[in-house]
Amino acid sequence: MRHNKTGRRLGRKPDHRQHMMRNMVTSFFECEKITTTDTRAKELRKVVDKMITLGKRGDLHARRQALQVIRDRKVVGKLFEMIAPRYTDRPGGYTRIIRLANRQGDNAPMAIIELVEEEFSPKPKKAAPAPAAAAVPAAEEPAEEVAAAAEETEAVEEPAEEVAEEASEEKKSED
Numbered sequence: 001m002r003h004n005k006t007g008r009r010l011g012r013k014p015d016h017r018q019h020m021m022r023n024m025v026t027s028f029f030e031c032e033k034i035t036t037t038d039t040r041a042k043e044l045r046k047v048v049d050k051m052i053t054l055g056k057r058g059d060l061h062a063r064r065q066a067l068q069v070i071r072d073r074k075v076v077g078k079l080f081e082m083i084a085p086r087y088t089d090r091p092g093g094y095t096r097i098i099r100l101a102n103r104q105g106d107n108a109p110m111a112i113i114e115l116v117e118e119e120f121s122p123k124p125k126k127a128a129p130a131p132a133a134a135a136v137p138a139a140e141e142p143a144e145e146v147a148a149a150a151e152e153t154e155a156v157e158e159p160a161e162e163v164a165e166e167a168s169e170e171k172k173s174e175d
Contacts, residue, residue: 030078051079
């Protein structure tokens with residue numbers, strides 16, 4: 001069983017898969033867009049997002065970590081100086097996968113993976129989530145019942161207060 005073994009095998013041994021991903025990441029950052037199979041694009045997205053996050057950090061240790069994956073110094077320089085600064089405000093999701101038609105020879109599903117270029121605008125926070133809003137009307141009904149009961153008790157208490165006031169006035173007049 002493959003419990004706790006994430007990632008796709010892509011029909012290759014681990015060393016071959018690692019070298020293939022390194023080559024694809026290098027090519028991706030050189031061209032900023034590549035065409036590959038759908039499953040390879042999904043695996044490549046994980047590595048690319050990690051490299052851009054390292055580029056956003058920008059320190060020497062992050063650069064050395066990126067050089068462990070991307071062996072070309074020029075590409076790492078491009079990543080740190082040109083690509084990563086574009087995504088300083090974006091909290092993730094730096095790539096887009098666009099599906100294409102199947103490849104003609106073996107009918108493999110193809111895709112284009114590219115960097116996202118539009119500006120990031122954070123969505124406004126909602127005031128209250130929907131489940132809490134559904135619970136509020138249920139809570140309001142008992143509150144209305146309590147308010148109605150309080151009005152009934154006030155109606156009963158008002159004559160008692162009036163009686164007490166009359167009694168106090170009578171005592172004052174007797175004195």
